[in-house]
Structure formats: C-alpha cells, structure tokens
Amino acid sequence: MTLAYFREYCLAKPGVSEDTPFDANTLCFRVGGKIFAITDIEQFDFINLKCDPEQAIELRERFPGITPGYHMNKKLWNSVSVLGEVPDQLILDLADQSYELIFASLPKKLQAEILP
Numbered sequence: 595m596t597l598a599y600f601r602e603y604c605l606a607k608p609g610v611s612e613d614t615p616f617d618a619n620t621l622c623f624r625v626g627g628k629i630f631a632i633t634d635i636e637q638f639d640f641i642n643l644k645c646d647p648e649q650a651i652e653l654r655e656r657f658p659g660i661t662p663g664y665h666m667n668k669k670l671w672n673s674v675s676v677l678g679e680v681p682d683q684l685i686l687d688l689a690d691q692s693y694e695l696i697f698a699s700l701p702k703k704l705q706a707e708i709l710p
Contacts, residue, residue: 595676595685597621597638603686604631607693609708626704630696631689632666640673641685642666643692653688 604610604623611624614635623631632642642663645653650672653660659679663671674680674688697705 595682597633597635600631600633600638600641600676600685600689604689604693609697610693625693625697626700626708628696628700630692639677640664640675641689642671642673643688644670644695645672645688645691646695649691657684 601612601621601623605612607625609625611627613622613624614620615622619635619637621633621635622629630644633640640659642665647669650662650670653672654662657680659675659677661673662668664673666673672688674685676685697708700708
C-alpha cells in the first residue's frame, strides 16, 4: 500500500476532501467535514480509521498490525499498519467502513447533498 494509492482511493469517494489541520505532515480525509481517515504524509506507516467498537476488538485480536487508534478514542478508532502486516484489500475495506460510519453520522440533508 502506498500513500498515493490510498489517497487516490479515498478521494474517489463521494464528498471526500483532504486537509492537514494539525500540522504539515498529518493528512486527514473527510466526508461532510468529518474525519474518517488520518495518516502521516512523511512516514506512511499506519492509517487511523474509525471502526465499530466490537469489530475493532476482533480485528486487533486477529491482526498484529491493527492496534488501538494512536492519539484517538481507542474504543472507536484503530491504527492499521500499511507495512505488510495487514492485507491491502482489508485496509481498503476498513477505509470503506470508516467512511460509511462517518457518512451515516452526518445530517440527512448533508447526506442528500453528497449522494443526491
């Protein structure tokens, strides 16, 4: 998994934007203004992704490359390694789930604007 590929994958989703609100190296992907993925631009080792709390625990038990979210709510966010410990397809699936969780939390009016 490369940062360029992950970035392109995320930006292809409806309503997604990117920014660096915390510092020049921390890249955030948002839908409807809410963050669904966070990673480091210079040291692309892991991605923070939102997750269902029960699934988050299960994933951490199954994959050593999935740990509680770094600098995030450990119940709701996972840090997912991109260094080969987690299959690329699973990383993309988890990014999809994170996007969907955040999208579902948006007001219905905003959802309709993003997906008319």
